[in-house]
Amino acid sequence: MTSKSVKESEPVSVAIARKGNLSNKSTEDTTNMESSIKQPTKLAIEATGLVKVFGEKRAVDGVDLAIKAGTVYGFLGPNGAGKTTTIRMLSTLLNPDEGTAIILGHDLNKESNAIRSKVSLTGQFASVDEDLSGLENLILIGRLLGFSRKAAKERARELLSAFGLEDAAKQQVKNYSGGMRRRLDIAASIVVTPELLFLDEPTTGLDPRSRNQVWDIVRALVSAGTTVLLTTQYLDEADQLADRIAVIDHGKIIAEGTSAELKASVGSGVLHVRVLDPEKRSKAQLILAQKLKVPIQALSEPTALTARVTDTQLVAEAIGELSHSGIAVTDFSLGQPSLDEVFLTLTGKPAESKRKQDEKGV
């Protein structure tokens, strides 16, 4: 495992310029921001063969990236896949062992100072000072970036009120809720609006309401012309926010594309159906298989059926057909494929067991 010269799994790069998709993710009001928006073809990040080795482990194992300026790029993967390590390299916190990257036109290996003055990082753990108040935290960052005392204070106030933290401005951050802390954290990253923002698992551990707020912030940032690279464990989040998604596992990108492209390869979702009468389950299985044209699995539970569906349009019809045939359905749901299902499809193994096998050296 010392050196891997041949890459076993080339990323499924789809290099077609994407159109249309961005406009419905970002808000329409971009007229005032023309000057700040990058040329659509310009790359914010261009990385080739990034490698980081910790002891025996190749945490990042040959990552190539081409991220267009002004878009949201999502890194999707389980814990320990190499997401954070990649972000830490790209934000100049870690030196790559191999590989190069051009960030906003600057060489990562040579011009880390220039890069630091254009990018911001919001780490996985709240990167604010818990002992200070929210206001003081933002003033601190503002002063460090060169604002005068007055300007730093004004900017801090402006951001606190935009992020709904005005009331808590003078409270110590240790008394903030998780969602407030995360918002302050992001606010600290945009004291000077960066050209490129790294967000490491911005919504992990947040309640749905706070999560939606973070999503709103990301959307606002992109519409203001900032490129965002975010990591997430949730397919749903990547789907909501990212223009393009890279699925990363074991330090390698195992698939890359738009959300639609990824889903097409995984299937749109999973259908769970429960019938009232276990006797009728096999008949239901037959009907569903006919209608959906996919294999239907009978689970160990005597009334449950499940299927991975590609065409969600057919689901309503299929459920209707069941009731026409006199089969009572107590419960059905159509869910998005989970990260595990994405992994199952892309790698043939679930994320967890696959990792365990690798740890044993298989």
Add this chain to the structure above:
Amino acid sequence: MNTSSTSSHTNQASSIDSVKLKQALLTRSRPKKANWFSNTMTFSWRALLKLKYIPEQLLDVTVFPIMFLLMFTYLFGGAIAGSTGDYLQFLLPGILVMTVITITMYTGMELNNDISKGIFDRFRSLPIWRPSVLVGALFVDAVRYSIASLIMIGLGLILGFRPDGGTIGVISAVGLLLLFSFSLSWIWTTLGLVLRSEKSLMGVSMMVLFPLTFISNVFVDPSTLPSWLQAFVDINPVSLLVTAVRGLMHGVATTEQIGVVIIASLLLILVFAPLTMFLYKNKN
């Protein structure tokens, strides 16, 4: 639990103001980069704010010196010097050095704490003069050491400490002590970056500090010690510092005694400041 319930209440009341947010994001102007001095002062401000919120941080520079001075003067005075009054003249400079040297290790703990929270990464990702994070904190530490010195010398004067070196002697003694403490702090910042937890840092620091401060000339005249121990005491940097501080306070310090401490301080900075910054830059 009280705090979390109030904060979740605040959370409910607040929400993002999308108009203001858009407005805030439109401001893209980047101010002129702050210089190293401004960065350092900003970090000093941060350290001062922490004192404001956690005033018990000042216990080690207020209560400790008083406790140490009273304890050792009255415990050892009679036995070692025949009278507490005589012993105080000898002990005070030494115990002052010991107290201040011991509290230097908090610098490393503060840094270690920053690392275990995420804010270390935030600072490292900012376009700032990197040593300012540490130098700024060290400035405020110097203020803390000054407070400790002031309290201890004040109490000493009340108890009967009569420095022959006068005000100038005492002030230059404290100045020399501050220089050495600033230099010594870089060892703790180095360790703070290497060691994994605050606890292990505390353990290692005590392991270093305890013998250095006790096997020295702080409490006793080394000529009473067995020769092998005396040999260690003579080269112990703490002894050298105590000799110079004691000499300055009593007006008998030689240029050589002072020079040795200054050189030792500069050497400490030359070795450990770059080492700290290297580790800081390359921390995984």
